[in-house]
Amino acid sequence: MSATTPFTAGRVGRRRLATRQRLGLGLLGLLLAIAWLTPWLHDADPARQQLTRILELPTLATPLGTDHLGRDLLARTAAALRLSLGMALLSVVSAAVPGILLGVIAGWRGGWVDRVLGSLADACLALPGLLLVLLLVAIAPGNFWALYVGIALVLWIEYFRVVRARTRVLVASPQLEASRLLGFGPGYLFRRHLWPELAPQVLTLAAFGAASAILAMAALGFVSVGLRPPTAELGLMMTELLPYYHEAPWAMAQPILVLCLLVLSLNLLAGRDPR
């Protein structure tokens, strides 16, 4: 694993990115710009219907055309992107923080703490991830927060496992032992010895996790058990526009293309093949 660390650590504090990661970062930046600059430059309500102007080709007023209810597709695609990216960020952060924290605790303390936390993680993984999310979503249909809790509940385990395994090795290392004997507290030990080693792997996991969060939300939207219309959501947009693929192929291509580019950029940013 250490042979191909994704963020090749140069000197402390400076990291060099591989070419594919730069490519991913650039692509992600572009999508972020589209998502958040569009409402400034193109003032249109993503939910406003104009039934006299359905499935129109791109014009100056509607740069990406309109959908089957005459809604502006640029505004909708940008809104869907914001939703996907927001969900990804939210679920990655709220999975990473407890995942890392519990991983460090489990790896550091060992013993029964480790066993209890490990069993907890195994219990969360007993069901395939999407199935757990589906059951939670069934309890609160169309609810963003149920979706978010489900996704975060699945994602935290990866951080936990990776961090725990790495911490276990690091805690036994002589440099950490020396620091501890010098009397430094756990906060300092984490900052100085653990985090620099953990950060590259956590970043890779975060990029993969963001991609899976986005895909999970889109998959549920696509089979109409996720968020409800008229929300602009990528999977939902695909299902809605599917009946019109013949009249308006450019309309249906948009959510597909955006979703693929988004996931591609995150996968490139992660910078490594899945193990």
Added chain:
Amino acid sequence: MDAVTSRRFPALSGGLGGVLLPRLFQAGLVAWLVGTLTFVLTRTLPGDMAYRIAAGRYGHDMVNSAAAEAVRVELALDQPALLAYLNWLGDLLRLDLGNSLVSGEPVLHELSHQLGHSLGLAMVAVLLSLLLGPPLGLAAGLRPGGVLDRASEGLASLLRALPPFALGLLLILLFSVSLGWLPAAGHGRVAHFVLPALTLALALAAVSSRVARNAMVEVSGSAYYAFSRTKGLGERLSFLRHGLRNAAVPIVAYLGVQFVYLIEGVVVVETLFAWPGIGHSLVHAIVARDVPMIQGTALVMGLMFVALNTGVDLLCHGLDPRRRQS
């Protein structure tokens, strides 16, 4: 789970028990999780559960408060939550999954039909992916950095960025709508298998080809592989005798991870292609709030996941003698 169990049952670790016991435990956990979540579902869904079950049984026109009351007493829906929960789990333990609220048929009866369809699709998809992915990956891994390696890496990245439903959509548009070669949805003939199985298989092969490639690179860089060439074995023979089996261990082990993806993929792919399997039925049940069907389908999918993983564990156990000793 492995470590915990082997510590607790030292006599069993190493043998087959070390493989099977954690999985048995996982199966129990799956049943409890599904049962608990669906029980929460019955308590939190808006509306009166008794009315809904009565409507499912007698038809929407025949329901009145007397019928709902009869159902309430019969199914003990007026019990306090804890008692009802224990009863719910007890029913699950006896495999009494109740009747579907939509069709009125016993859930087990419906599941037995759907499971066959889902397993058929999943099996064809896995076999197809094994035919596509690992051979390509092994070939790429023999010449890392070569044309084939880079081409297959690009293709794999692209396929991994395409979620199964988008991939399926594109395949439908290409093969059914534009070319008219294959049916877009439905089931019954062999032709109906092609697109859904291909959708799942391509996505699985995208990952397994890279896993195979990395495994092959590692094997061909190892000392025993170099030695087999030095002692005079040809490239073909050393690949067949020393390369294949060692590279197979990570590929098979990774299948276990891929089953997560397969189960998730089955949900969306069956829905997209109108395949009458468990995933399709789960989505339908969620949309229709058919709680017994949700419980049944989720339970079967969860147990299928455990069973497939048990198979992978046993296969690894057979392939890799190091596992049997440690």
